[in-house]
Amino acid sequence: MYSQLSKYITNRIAISDDQLSVVLSYFKPLVAKKKELISSEGNSARRMYFVAKGCLRIYFVKPDGAEVTRRFAFENRFSTSLVSFISGELLTENTQAIEDCELLYISRNDFYYLLEVVPVWEKFYRSYLEEAYVNNTNRLQSFITLDATERYKLLLQENPQIVLRLSNKLVANYLNISQEALSRLKSKA
């Protein structure tokens, strides 16, 4: 697990072995069963997760109770309810294991502490934020410019893993269309 995380970090920034082991020492392992809710709205336990195995789903809940998926995180991805992580306020999004998972997590406090004591960690966070921003913008753009069929085709191209590995229900939810609509557009194409 820790070697996967090391690789992830060293792929992104130049960091000395000493600094790397300081960073790693703040990550703790966590195992979660399928369907388990790892952190939920209104909870103040903000953490950043590294997925060593399995898949996480980040979603928020609409006033009417409906859930909307913002993101899936498969193996070798970081993931967090980033808006709450940034603001330090209560969680606005839930994180759920949708497969049996092996995770490493770091608390928000420890993460921000590392920003102070390991200068190069700031660069890591920068690249994380930049990537999150670009992903978000692309997703926003796809909702603004594409209809349901085009969004589905784009997802197949750019992230086939989501379509192949997850249930139609989850895929439809991620595309923000109904299960029925996804079923129909699949049968046409």
Place this chain on the structure above:
Amino acid sequence: MYSQLSKYITNRIAISDDQLSVVLSYFKPLVAKKKELISSEGNSARRMYFVAKGCLRIYFVKPDGAEVTRRFAFENRFSTSLVSFISGELLTENTQAIEDCELLYISRNDFYYLLEVVPVWEKFYRSYLEEAYVNNTNRLQSFITLDATERYKLLLQENPQIVLRLSNKLVANYLNISQEALSRLKSKA
């Protein structure tokens, strides 16, 4: 102009006078007339703009030629085509003055140079990225969860300046609805 920018920066990070003047020295003034295109798609001149006076509009162009506004930046705001700024690739978005503007800009190269030589500048960029991410996420969320009327009401609440100061056409474009639809929902509410 430079004092506005100083205030903006010192409001966000603790920075010594010396470092501040280094930072300021990389910003250059620019005046733009209403409707002027300041930087456009396919252009590689990536800059970050500080709006001292007037209003900028950042938009991208759909394959069919339609324009979609991602963001307006009024006085005392930073603004850039951030995805291109991050990636260093060609611009994917255009920036246009929609009023007569007084701007300060810094080139992408100089900006990244500052990240190396003025360590505290990294914190400034961090806070900028965090804010951009949160804004983007809220906007994405509003498209996913709200219909046209609700999006309009939310905009009135959170950013009345946009509605009051800009033409219906621009507002409708920002909300990603047709001018006609905006006209109708205004007359009902």
Place this chain on the structure above:
DNA sequence: CGAGGCCTTGACCGCGGTCAATGCCCGTGG
């Protein structure tokens, strides 16, 4: 004063949502 852009209103329509019925698959317990 004319032309072009913006705003409004009406008519029409298509995408995708909801509701409902049915079928399928799979996990669980008897």
Place this chain on the structure above:
DNA sequence: CCACGGGCATTGACCGCGGTCAAGGCCTCG
């Protein structure tokens, strides 16, 4: 090992939001 139940997928019927097209009035600017 089979029977049952619950969740997921598919299909049909229906409908409403918001888009497009078109026409008319108004304001602005050259």
